[in-house]
Amino acid sequence: SQQGEEDPQALSIQEGENATMNCSYKTSINNLQWYRQNSGRGLVHLILIRSNEREKHSGRLRVTLDTSKKSSSLLITASRAADTASYFCATSDLTGANNLFFGTGTRLTVIP
Amino acid sequence: DTAVSQTPKYLVTQMGNDKSIKCEQNLGHDTMYWYKQDSKKFLKIMFSYNNKELIINETVPNRFSPKSPDKAHLNLHINSLELGDSAVYFCASSRDLEAGDRGQFFGPGTRLTVL
Numbered sequence A: 001s002q003q004g005e006e007d008p009q010a011l012s013i014q015e016g017e018n019a020t021m022n023c024s025y026k027t028s029i030n031n032l033q034w035y036r037q038n039s040g041r042g043l044v045h046l047i048l049i050r051s052n053e054r055e056k057h058s059g060r061l062r063v064t065l066d067t068s069k070k071s072s073s074l075l076i077t078a079s080r081a082a083d084t085a086s087y088f089c090a091t092s093d094l095t096g097a098n099n100l101f102f103g104t105g106t107r108l109t110v111i112p
Numbered sequence B: 001d002t003a004v005s006q007t008p009k010y011l012v013t014q015m016g017n018d019k020s021i022k023c024e025q026n027l028g029h030d031t032m033y034w035y036k037q038d039s040k041k042f043l044k045i046m047f048s049y050n051n052k053e054l055i056i057n058e059t060v061p062n063r064f065s066p067k068s069p070d071k072a073h074l075n076l077h078i079n080s081l082e083l084g085d086s087a088v089y090f091c092a093s094s095r096d097l098e099a100g101d102r103g104q105f106f107g108p109g110t111r112l113t114v115l
Helices: none
Strands: A005-007 A010-014 A019-024 A031-037 A043-050 A055-058 A061-066 A071-076 A085-092 A100-102 A106-111 B004-007 B010-013 B019-025 B031-037 B043-049 B054-056 B064-067 B075-078 B087-094 B110-114
Touching (some): A005 A085, A010 A019, A019 A085, A031 A061, A031 A071, A043 A055, A043 A061, A043 A071, A071 A085, A100 B043, B019 B031, B019 B087, B019 B110, B043 B064
Parallel strands (some): B010 B110
Antiparallel strands (some): A005 A019, A031 A043, A031 A085, A055 A061, A061 A071, A085 A100, A085 A106, B031 B043, B031 B087, B043 B054, B087 B110
């Protein structure tokens, strides 16, 4: 299975703290993406990092990618209560089909 | 101005019935997708489709079939519904087979319950 795994499964932090989520995957990839899902809603794309990139920033988000370890991390700095959601990593493989293979998700709770 | 819309939002039906879920995108994207999210929140790709090619995940039963009347629509038809089909189904679209930097745009989901 190409399904990735995320760690931790659940994370609870105080507002203002940083949140780090990790993702591991199994196959060679074209790119890795992070998505956010609020309860009962669809997924929202956050950031994409290509296989030849090691780090990318977008606002309060920082993503790293280590293709040798087949892992990625998502850091959310200065968290807010509104960041409470589930976060999924998704990989796009080398077939060119752009199908996404999602990780198991991390449920983040930011306590005001 | 919803980018990717799905109808219905909720669908409750009896086992053995045939049902459809509609999806429309107004982004001018070339590729559309269907995903299934089960009760444990696992998301799995079912289909991807552009105007040239349908790619089917080999684990999807042939009771599921996507139908695209035009580039902006990819509807999901399900025959002979089974209890295990209960899940949330998400439609998504992207610019083309290349991801670009904006990833895929997801619809709000359709929660299917098979009784």
